[in-house]
Amino acid sequence: MNSDKNILVSQDLDVKDSAWYWDKFFQILMFISGVSAIFLIVSIFFFITKEGFSFFFESFSFREFFLSSAWRPTSLSNPTHGILALAIGTASVTGFAMLLAVPFSLCAAIFISEFASGRVREILKVLIELLAAIPSVVWGFIGLSIMNPLIIDLFDVPVGLGILNSGIILGLMAAPIMTTIAEDALKAVPDHYREAAEALGATKWQVTFKVVLPAAKNGLVAAILLGVGRGFGETMAVLMTSGHSINLPTSPFDSVRALTATIAAELGETAVGSEHYKALFTLGILLFLVTFAINLIADIVVKGNKRH
Amino acid sequence: MFQSTELNRRNHSVQKLVSILFGVVTCLLIVPVLTIMTVLVYKGGPNISFEFLFSAPTNGMTAGGIFPALLGTILLVVVALIFSVPLGVATAVYLSEYASDTWLTRLINLAIINLAGVPSIVHALFGLGAFVIFAGFGTSILAASLTLGIMTLPVVIVATRESLQAVPPEFRMACWGMGATRWQTIRKVVLPNAMSGILTGVILEVSRTAGETAPIMFTGAAFFLPFLPQGILDQTMAMSLHLFVVSTQVPGVPETLPYSVALVLVSLVLIMNAASIILRAYVRGQKKW
Numbered sequence: 001m002n003s004d005k006n007i008l009v010s011q012d013l014d015v016k017d018s019a020w021y022w023d024k025f026f027q028i029l030m031f032i033s034g035v036s037a038i039f040l041i042v043s044i045f046f047f048i049t050k051e052g053f054s055f056f057f058e059s060f061s062f063r064e065f066f067l068s069s070a071w072r073p074t075s076l077s078n079p080t081h082g083i084l085a086l087a088i089g090t091a092s093v094t095g096f097a098m099l100l101a102v103p104f105s106l107c108a109a110i111f112i113s114e115f116a117s118g119r120v121r122e123i124l125k126v127l128i129e130l131l132a133a134i135p136s137v138v139w140g141f142i143g144l145s146i147m148n149p150l151i152i153d154l155f156d157v158p159v160g161l162g163i164l165n166s167g168i169i170l171g172l173m174a175a176p177i178m179t180t181i182a183e184d185a186l187k188a189v190p191d192h193y194r195e196a197a198e199a200l201g202a203t204k205w206q207v208t209f210k211v212v213l214p215a216a217k218n219g220l221v222a223a224i225l226l227g228v229g230r231g232f233g234e235t236m237a238v239l240m241t242s243g244h245s246i247n248l249p250t251s252p253f254d255s256v257r258a259l260t261a262t263i264a265a266e267l268g269e270t271a272v273g274s275e276h277y278k279a280l281f282t283l284g285i286l287l288f289l290v291t292f293a294i295n296l297i298a299d300i301v302v303k304g305n306k307r308h
Numbered sequence: 309m310f311q312s313t314e315l316n317r318r319n320h321s322v323q324k325l326v327s328i329l330f331g332v333v334t335c336l337l338i339v340p341v342l343t344i345m346t347v348l349v350y351k352g353g354p355n356i357s358f359e360f361l362f363s364a365p366t367n368g369m370t371a372g373g374i375f376p377a378l379l380g381t382i383l384l385v386v387v388a389l390i391f392s393v394p395l396g397v398a399t400a401v402y403l404s405e406y407a408s409d410t411w412l413t414r415l416i417n418l419a420i421i422n423l424a425g426v427p428s429i430v431h432a433l434f435g436l437g438a439f440v441i442f443a444g445f446g447t448s449i450l451a452a453s454l455t456l457g458i459m460t461l462p463v464v465i466v467a468t469r470e471s472l473q474a475v476p477p478e479f480r481m482a483c484w485g486m487g488a489t490r491w492q493t494i495r496k497v498v499l500p501n502a503m504s505g506i507l508t509g510v511i512l513e514v515s516r517t518a519g520e521t522a523p524i525m526f527t528g529a530a531f532f533l534p535f536l537p538q539g540i541l542d543q544t545m546a547m548s549l550h551l552f553v554v555s556t557q558v559p560g561v562p563e564t565l566p567y568s569v570a571l572v573l574v575s576l577v578l579i580m581n582a583a584s585i586i587l588r589a590y591v592r593g594q595k596k597w
Contacts, residue, residue, distance in 0.1 A: 023489035027406060033395055034402030035412075037419040037465070040458055041426075047437035048430065104337050111330035126585055127338050133581040134341075134574060135519025136428075137548045141555050141570050142344050175337055203319045205326040226425070233427025235522040236548075240556060260429045260522075267433075267526050272441065284433040288426060295425040299418060 045288060052281025065282075071246055071262070073276040081279045083286075085246045089256030092249055093242060094231040096167025101175040101231075102224055108175070109182035109223075114208045125183075132176035140240030143169040147241070157253045161243035164252040169241050170231045178227035185219020186212060218301050225298040229291050235260040259283055348574060352567030360568065369532055369558050374569060376536055380544035381576075384453050384524065385517045387540060392457035393510055396464030403465075404472040405494055424462035428522040431459045435527040450540045452528025456517045463513040464506075471505020472498060504591040508584045515580035519573065521548040531557065547573045 068082025112124050143165050151160030189212050197207045213220070243255025244265065263280050270277040312320075359373060366372035399416075407413045435455030445451040475498050483493040499506075530543040531553050537544040551573055555566040 019489050019492060023491040026491040026494075030398050030402040030406055033398030034407060034416055036395060037399055037416050037423060037461070040461070041419040041422050043438065044423075044426065044430065044434040044458075047442065048433045051433070051437045051441075104333055107330050107333040108337050111327075111334045115327045115330055116334075124334060124338075129585065130578055130581055131338065131341050133515055133519075133577055135521070135548055135577055137519070137521040137551050138570050138574050141551055141566060142348075144555055145566065146344060146347055172337075172341065179337070203323045205323045206319070208326075229425050233425070233429070235427060235429040236552065240552070260427055263429045263433065264522055264525060267436070281433055281437070284430050288430050291425050291427055291430075292422055295421050296418070299421060 045285075048281050048284045048288060052278050052285055055275070055278035055282045058275065058278075069246070069248055071257075073266070073279050079275060081282075083259065083283065085248055086257055086259045086262055086283075088248060089242065089246075090232060090238075090258040090260070092163050092256055093166040093170060093238060093258060094228060096163055096252065097170035097174055097231045098224070098228060100168065100171035101178060101227055104171075105175040105178035105223075105227070106182055106220065108179045109186055109220075110208060110213075112179070113183045113186035114204065114212060128176045128179050131172075132180065134173075136173065136234060136236045137240075139169050139173050140237040143237065143241030151253075155253065159243065159253075159255065161241055162253050162255045163242070163249055166238050166242040166256075166258075167252070169237050170234055173234065173237060174227040174230050177230055178223045181223035181226055182216075182220050185216045185223060188219060189215045222298040222302045225294055225301070229294040229298070232294070233260060233287065233291055235264050239264050259287060263287075345574070348567055348571045351564055352569075352571035355564050355568040356571065361572070365532065368560075369554055370561050370565070374547070374550060374572065376533060377545040377547045377550035377569075378572070379536060380449075380529070381518050381547040383449055383537065383540075383544060384456060384528070384546055385514055387449055387453035388457040388460065388517050389510065389513065391454060392461050392513065393464055395457075396461050396509075396513075397468050397506060399461075400465045400468035400472060401494060401499075404469050405490070405498065420462050420465055423458065428459065428520060431455055432523045432526055434458075435523055440527055445541065447526070447530075447543055448528050448541045449537060449544050450528070452524040452544075452546075453540075455523045455527050456520055459520065459523055460513045460516045463516055464509045467509020467512060468502070468506045471502040471509070474505065475501045504587060504594075508588045508591070511580050511584040511587070515577045515584070518580070519548055519577050521546075521552055525549060547576070 064080060064082050066082075066087075067084060068080060069085035069088075070080040070082045071086055072078075072080045108124075108128070112121055112128075116124060144161070147165050147168060148160035151157065151165055155164075193211050193215055194207050197211045198204075202210065238258045239261035242258055242261060244257050244261055245255045246257050247254055249256050263283055266276070267280050270280065361373060361378060362375050363373035364376050365374065399420075403413065403416065407416070432455065435451055435458075439445050439451035439454050440447055443451075445454075479497050479501065480493050483497045484490075488496070524546055528543055529546040529549040531545075531549070533543060533545055547569065551566060551569045554561050554569055
């Protein structure tokens with residue numbers, strides 16, 4: 001008798017009414033949406049490869065592509081596709097930007113997370129967040145119309161567009177993002193680490209340098225990596241401030257051309273399916289793979305941190 | 309009684325010094341940008357008027373206003389949101405409410421990180437290959453907006469996931485305990501409680517989308533159009549590209565014009581961001597749990 005009742009109750013609960021079907025329906029819909037992120041990143045790779053792929057069979061030579069600095073895709077008699085100068089351009093601008101942005105943003109992150117308190121911290125965080133929001137084309141414009149005359153005046157050079165200008169602008173762009181990520185990494189260090197050190201008589205800066213920084217090391221490395229990725233992939237600001245001439249630079253005032261800027265400047269002039277067009281998509285594949293690697297490494301570094 | 313030693317005093321002064329030094333460095337990061345913004349307002353401000361905002365460029369873009377670009381940016385943003393907000397929110401709901409910690413979840417997270425990390429120009433190449441050529445949309449608002457939507461998808465996903473995870477698990481358990489299905493719980497309890505957090509993410513996405521230039525250059529934004537777009541398969545002008553064009557491509561532009569364009573664009577983006585920050589602070593104050 002009693003057990004019969006139980007069966008009845010459980011059958012009652014196990015009804016497949018409309019709510020049950022809606023539940024299943026939305027579960028599947030949400031799953032599809034969740035997986036769509038993977039689908040999108042794969043299709044990005046698929047489509048840039050699809051457009052640029054045949055370049056590898058027709059005009060690609062490893063030696064020329066990576067070791068020649070002659071990027072002359074529009075030459076009628078003998079087009080060449082050497083990216084050495086472009087890669088060095090990207091590397092020099094990004095490197096210069098990191099030289100500025102890494103110390104500044106690490107100091108700012110430490111100040112916000114460890115030294116500032118209350119209202120000051122909140123205001124600084126909001127300001128940093130607003131800085132990160134300024135569009136890259138506006139940064140490019142600032143480099144072009146404010147930094148350019150400033151550099152010409154200060155250093156007495158004929159043109160103010162080059163590694164220095166681009167590096168400063170890119171540094172200012174990357175710093176807020178790196179500050180935010182680095183600050184998150186510092187905040188993730190448990191408070192009892194700090195309390196234990198303070199109980200032993202350590203001052204705040206001793207706690208910061210001997211305890212917090214070593215514990216947050218991986219997160220800080222990830223912040224720097226993501227900053228590098230950001231600088232590496234920046235397009236409009238670099239296009240507008242680097243001078244955009246193909247050069248193997250010898251001084252910080254030299255004009256260079258970046259990989260990203262090359263695509264942005266030249267894609268509009270190419271015919272779909274032409275060799276030049278495919279070469280630009282091949283640059284895109286390269287950019288995709290390098291940023292993918294940077295993000296993957298940063299992710300692995302952070303995951304390693306969490307295991308502690 | 310505790311007597312401060314020489315070492316204590318030295319440590320104390322070192323601490324003060326370090327603190328001041330780091331504070332100064334932090335200010336050095338912010339002050340140049342504030343100076344630059346002041347210059348933008350000083351040089352571009354006087355030129356901005358009702359007429360500047362609501363009339364078309366004239367004389368080969370060396371005079372007149374920015375209305376087609378402003379309208380174009382709004383159109384691009386709206387179409388991008390229609391596509392990316394539902395998808396982004398659904399992805400976040402899956403990650404926060406359904407997914408367990410499996411390799412698939414890690415893969416999805418990695419994909420989201422990479423969607424955010426891939427250079428904007430690569431998104432532009434993708435948009436050109438996938439939407440303009442393969443899907444046959446041509447260079448149009450639709451193609452440009454889809455490209456922008458995919459690029460800024462991570463902004464919505466991350467903000468939504470954070471606000472969903474901030475809803476206490478007890479809320480869900482109470483709802484399940486009443487016999488509600490998983491979806492009913494999400495629909496009636498989790499989403500309403502996370503709504504303002506999702507809204508901050510959406511506003512942030514608006515600001516990101518409005519400022520992007522590279523992804524729309526080859527997918528739907530035009531240097532100059534003599535007429536306004538009639539539908540989503542037309543090309544359009546956009547604020548960000550307009551700034552690029554008037555500051556680099558057109559000869560004989562009066563010096564203050566690009567400053568005004570830059571000022572309008574920056575104001576648009578920063579007002580959106582400020583709104584999102586204020587909303588977030590307000591929500592934090594309102595939290596009942």
